[in-house]
Amino acid sequence: MFEDPLVRPFLDDSHAQFYQNCLRFTREEITPHAYAWEEAEIFPRELYEKAADAGLLGASMPEAYGGGGGDIFHLILFCEAGLWAGTTGVLVGLGSMEIALPPILALGTEEQKRRWVPPVLRGKQIAALGVTEPNTGSDVASVQTRAIRDGESYVLNGSKMFITSGVRADIVTVLARTSEDPHGGLSFFVVEKGTPGFSTSQGLKKMGWRASDTAILTFEDCRIPIENRLGDEGMGFLALMQNFERERLLLAVYGHASAEVALAEAERYARERAAFGRSIMGFQVTRHKLARMATLARACKALNYQVADAMRRGESVLEQVCAAKNFACDVALEVCDHAVQIFGGMGYMRESIVERLYRDVRLLPIGGGTSEIMNEIIAKLRGYGR
Amino acid sequence: MKILVTTKRVEHYESKIRINAQGTGIVTDGLTYMINPFDEIALEEAVRLKDEHSAEVVVVAIGTEDATQQLRTGLAIGADRAILVKATQPIDSDVAARILKAVVDREEPNLVLMGKQAIDDDANQTGQLLAEFLGWPQATFAAKTESLESEAEKQKEPAIDLDDDTATVVREIDGGLETVEIDLPAVITVDLRLNIPRYPALPNIIKAKKKPLDELTLADLGITAEPKVTVLGYEPLPERQAGVVVDNVQTLLDKLQNEAKVL
Numbered sequence: 001m002f003e004d005p006l007v008r009p010f011l012d013d014s015h016a017q018f019y020q021n022c023l024r025f026t027r028e029e030i031t032p033h034a035y036a037w038e039e040a041e042i043f044p045r046e047l048y049e050k051a052a053d054a055g056l057l058g059a060s061m062p063e064a065y066g067g068g069g070g071d072i073f074h075l076i077l078f079c080e081a082g083l084w085a086g087t088t089g090v091l092v093g094l095g096s097m098e099i100a101l102p103p104i105l106a107l108g109t110e111e112q113k114r115r116w117v118p119p120v121l122r123g124k125q126i127a128a129l130g131v132t133e134p135n136t137g138s139d140v141a142s143v144q145t146r147a148i149r150d151g152e153s154y155v156l157n158g159s160k161m162f163i164t165s166g167v168r169a170d171i172v173t174v175l176a177r178t179s180e181d182p183h184g185g186l187s188f189f190v191v192e193k194g195t196p197g198f199s200t201s202q203g204l205k206k207m208g209w210r211a212s213d214t215a216i217l218t219f220e221d222c223r224i225p226i227e228n229r230l231g232d233e234g235m236g237f238l239a240l241m242q243n244f245e246r247e248r249l250l251l252a253v254y255g256h257a258s259a260e261v262a263l264a265e266a267e268r269y270a271r272e273r274a275a276f277g278r279s280i281m282g283f284q285v286t287r288h289k290l291a292r293m294a295t296l297a298r299a300c301k302a303l304n305y306q307v308a309d310a311m312r313r314g315e316s317v318l319e320q321v322c323a324a325k326n327f328a329c330d331v332a333l334e335v336c337d338h339a340v341q342i343f344g345g346m347g348y349m350r351e352s353i354v355e356r357l358y359r360d361v362r363l364l365p366i367g368g369g370t371s372e373i374m375n376e377i378i379a380k381l382r383g384y385g386r
Numbered sequence: 387m388k389i390l391v392t393t394k395r396v397e398h399y400e401s402k403i404r405i406n407a408q409g410t411g412i413v414t415d416g417l418t419y420m421i422n423p424f425d426e427i428a429l430e431e432a433v434r435l436k437d438e439h440s441a442e443v444v445v446v447a448i449g450t451e452d453a454t455q456q457l458r459t460g461l462a463i464g465a466d467r468a469i470l471v472k473a474t475q476p477i478d479s480d481v482a483a484r485i486l487k488a489v490v491d492r493e494e495p496n497l498v499l500m501g502k503q504a505i506d507d508d509a510n511q512t513g514q515l516l517a518e519f520l521g522w523p524q525a526t527f528a529a530k531t532e533s534l535e536s537e538a539e540k541q542k543e544p545a546i547d548l549d550d551d552t553a554t555v556v557r558e559i560d561g562g563l564e565t566v567e568i569d570l571p572a573v574i575t576v577d578l579r580l581n582i583p584r585y586p587a588l589p590n591i592i593k594a595k596k597k598p599l600d601e602l603t604l605a606d607l608g609i610t611a612e613p614k615v616t617v618l619g620y621e622p623l624p625e626r627q628a629g630v631v632v633d634n635v636q637t638l639l640d641k642l643q644n645e646a647k648v649l
Contacts, residue, residue, distance in 0.1 A: 003416065014591045017459055020420070021585045027400075055587035068588030 006302050010309050011073060018059065018074050022081030025054045030085035035351060037211040041203060043090050045126070045168065051094055052123030058097065061105065065113055066121035072246075072308050076253050083257040086265075086353030088360035089211030091254075096165035096212075099247050100127035100173045103188045103239045107231030116171055116190055128169035130160035130191075130217055131240065138373040140175070140240060141183050145219060147176035152226055154178075154189065156197070156219040166215030167203050169193065174219075175240060178233045186236035190228045197222030208359035245318060247368045248325045249311065252304050255328025255364050258357045259297040262339035265354050266290060269343055286342060293335045300331040319381040322374040325364075329371055332361035387441035387548070389432045390495040392486070393460040394422040395453040396506045409619045421456045423583075424501020426463075428576045430583040431528075432499050433464035434544035441496075442466050446489055448473050448482060454599060461594035462586035468599040469493075471607065478615040483515035488607035490520060495571065497553065502527050502575040513575035523568035525555035527577040531563060534582055545580055 002008045002016065029050055037043040051057050059074035061067025068074060075098065082091040097120050104116050119125040136142045145158025156176055163172070170193045179185035191198050201216040231239065267290060270281040280286045307324045310317045339354040340347035347354050365371040379385065397403060398418040406413050421429070432443045445460035446469045447453040457468035471485055490498060503510035517524035530545040532538045538545075547554035550570075557564045558577045586594075604611060632638045642649045 013455060013458055014588070014595065016455070017462060017586065017591045018588055020418075024585070054585040056585075059588055063589045069592060070588050074588060 004298070004301075006298065007305050010305050011077075014070065015073055015077055018068075018070065019077040019081055021054060022056060022078050023084070025051065025056055026081050026085050029054075030082065030087065030090055034085045034087040034090070034211070037090060038087055038356060039210075039350070041205070041210050042213055043093060043211050047090070048094060048126060049123035052121060057094070057123060058101070058117075058121040061101065061117070061121065065105070065117040067117075072249070072312050073305075075250070076304075076308060079250060079253050080257045080260070083254070083261050086261060086356050087211045088254060088258070088357070089209040092164055092209055093212035095250070096129065096169070097121070097127040098250065099243060100129040100165075100169075100171070102243050102246060103129075103173050103230055103236075104190065106239050106242065107188060107235055112190070112227070112230065120171070125170035126165050126168050128163050128165040128172045129243075130163050130166070130172045130174040132161050132163070134159060134161045134216075138369050140186075141237070143175055143177055143186060145174065145176040147178050147187060147189060147229075149178070149226075150223075153223050154226060154229065156189070156191065156222040156224065158219055160217040160219075162204070163215050163217050164209075164212055166200055166217055167213035169200070169215075172198075172217060173230070174217075175236050181234070183237040184234045186240070187233045188230040188236045188239060189224060190230065191219070191222065191224055192228075195222055195224060208356070208361075208363055210356075210359075244369060245311070245321050248321050248374075249304065249308060251364055251368045252300075252307070252321070252324040252328035255325070255332035255361065256297060256300040256304050258332045258361050259293070259300060259328075259335035262336045262354050262357050263290070263293045263297050265352075266293065266339040266342045269346070273344075280342070289338050289342065293338050296331040296335055300328050303327060319378055322369075322377045325368070326371050326374045326378075329361075329365040332357075332364055336361050387435075387439045387497075388493065388495040389435060389441050389443050390490060390493055390498045391425065391429045391432045391443060391445050391460070391465065392422075392498075392500040392512075393425050393429060393445045393447050393453075393456045394501070394504045394506075395419050395447060395449055395456045396422045396504055399423065399505060405620045405622050409621060411620060419452070419455065421459055422501050422504040422506075424503060424505070424576060424578070426501075426583040427578065427580050428499040428501050428574075429460055429463055429465065430581045431544055431546060431576060433584075434542055434581070435497075435546065435548060436464065438544055439548060444469060444493060444495065446471065446486070448477060448485055450474055457599055458591075458594050459586060461597045461599070462591040463584065464586075464590070465597075467597065470599065470601045472601055472603050473611065475611050476613055476617070477611060478613040479509045479511035479515060480614045481609075481611045482512045483519055485604065485607060485609055485611075486512070486516050487519040488609055489602070490516070492607075497548070497570060498522075498573045500573070500575050502577055513573050517573040520571075520573070522572050524573045524575070525553065525557060525566050525568050526575045527558045528555050528574050529558040529563060529577050529579045530581065531556050534579060539582060542581075542584075546574065 002011055058067035059070045059078050060072050063069035120127045147154040147156050172191045174189045174191050177185050178187045197220045199218045203213045270286050271279055273280045303324050307317050307320045336358040340358050343354050346352050398420045401417045404413045436443050443465040444467045445465040447457050448471045500513050552567050554567045
């Protein structure tokens with residue numbers, strides 16, 4: 001099942017079996033519709049339920065709340081398998097729960113977890129995470145959305161930007177300011193669809209990740225009960241930082257997985273495509289380009305797996321995860337660019353998987369903390385400038 | 387109620403099968419494997435019957451240690467126990483049926499459910515031979531009256547109707563369906579249109595590692611493998627020839643009648 005001896009030590013039979021399920025789901029439920037959904041800039045809501053019925057959602061979340069009870073590698077394999085359909089949008093749409101639910105699981109009471117997590121993992125409800133704002137991206141300590149305590153409720157005012165699954169989300173895990181302290185004044189809340197004062201925009205038009213819906217969320221005197229606050233006031237920042245480690249690893253995984261898919265497509269095309277009387281694989285320049293792509297993809301995956309394994313063991317790998325994300329971004333951008341070049345004119349056509357991946361991976365150095373922020377964190381952790 | 391189900395390890399249906407240079411077998415490098423899809427359907431049916439009749443489901447495979455992967459999948463899908471009959475030598479349908487008979491003699495199930503054939507050799511014989519060796523009734527090519535899009539299928543209702551002494555089975559036959567009632571114990575082989583097999587859920591995959599898996603040897607079962615079929619060689623299918631464009635219908639008809647001789 002797992003042929004690469006570099007990755008095999010991290011995986012067991014349960015991973016192989018789960019990966020088979022993920023591949024089957026991708027083949028039967030995503031691949032046939034990938035192009036249409038990318039063009040429509042949305043995928044059917046039923047897909048959440050289908051993925052849940054196939055037991056694929058929340059692979060690494062606790063079984064008690066409807067998760068798979070697996071580890072981080074089960075989740076990684078879900079991402080890898082899904083990308084073979086060549087649409088990151090579907091995956092990040094299905095996967096928005098992977099960033100929206102962890103704050104609930106980390107900070108929530110038993111009652112809160114039971115209320116919000118199982119319906120999402122059953123595919124009945126869609127969850128989104130609301131952190132980024134129109135004026136606040138990677139600099140999360142500048143979050144301006146306010147939650148003012150008023151008796152037994154909070155009143156939310158502000159807006160959230162670029163929210164994946166935001167158009168359709170039934171619940172949003174929102175980061176808002178409960179005091180002026182830049183870090184210690186941030187708290188997480190769950191806001192449910194239909195709450196007066198909470199509205200969502202139409203889907204935003206994007207360069208890539210097209211099959212996913214992305215929205216601006218607006219809170220205007222949006223009143224929510226105090227039972228919707230996760231943890232104590234001021235616990236938001238730390239939970240967000242922990243969430244970021246996981247989110248950044250997943251983005252790094254999208255990087256190596258995109259590179260692997262682009263490489264496989266390019267290998268196939270290089271064998272099939274003829275020029276000057278032979279396949280373009282017959283030219284050394286193509287073979288060397290492919291060899292470099294394969295090398296980068298392998299190195300990227302190996303680093304990601306090592307970081308994931310350390311996270312699975314419960315070790316702190318903040319610097320390493322930032323490094324893995326940045327390296328994966330570089331790899332994905334370069335490999336997808338080469339793949340488009342090998343495809344030539346076909347690589348510029350929207351029906352090609354490599355064209356979609358080329359656009360999709362451009363978000364990786366931006367989302368989940370930019371590459372510049374990753375470098376700042378690495379520099380700080382390594383004690384530079386002190 | 388005890389149900390025995392076969393889970394043969396076969397090459398994945400998406401694998402590109404290549405014949406080795408000597409023509410003595412296939413190249414196994416880079417192949418992935420799965421439970422024979424027909425056996426998967428049999429197992430799905432068994433698991434549905436298990437829920438309805440509180441039956442015990444036992445999966446059995448014949449082969450090397452590698453076949454434990456398919457048995458573990460069977461356990462993840464819902465079987466309670468697994469049996470691996472270890473064998474490394476070539477096994478034809480006849481030997482497979484004799485081995486299964488010996489397993490049935492030990493386990494004494496009320497029902498044996500198996501795929502009508504395996505997708506590797508496509509022999510379609512083992513179920514029938516097993517019933518013959520056991521002297522049991524058989525119902526082959528079990529199917530469902532309702533479509534696979536029907537509500538009954540969505541509710542995961544079993545298509546085979548069981549009571550303590552009999553099984554009622556809808557069979558696919560040329561041009562339609564036939565319903566038969568057979569006495570238990572019996573052998574039932576299943577066709578494609580019986581059910582849609584489930585995905586094993588991840589928690590069940592993880593728990594399957596703890597379910598019992600027993601290993602037996604042919605000696606344990608008192609069997610000596612003496613295949614009646616000897617494979618002499620394998621050949622790849624001839625490469626498909628390039629097509630030709632014809633000018634008009636008359637030429638097409640002429641070619642179909644006189645060259646292809648299909649009309």
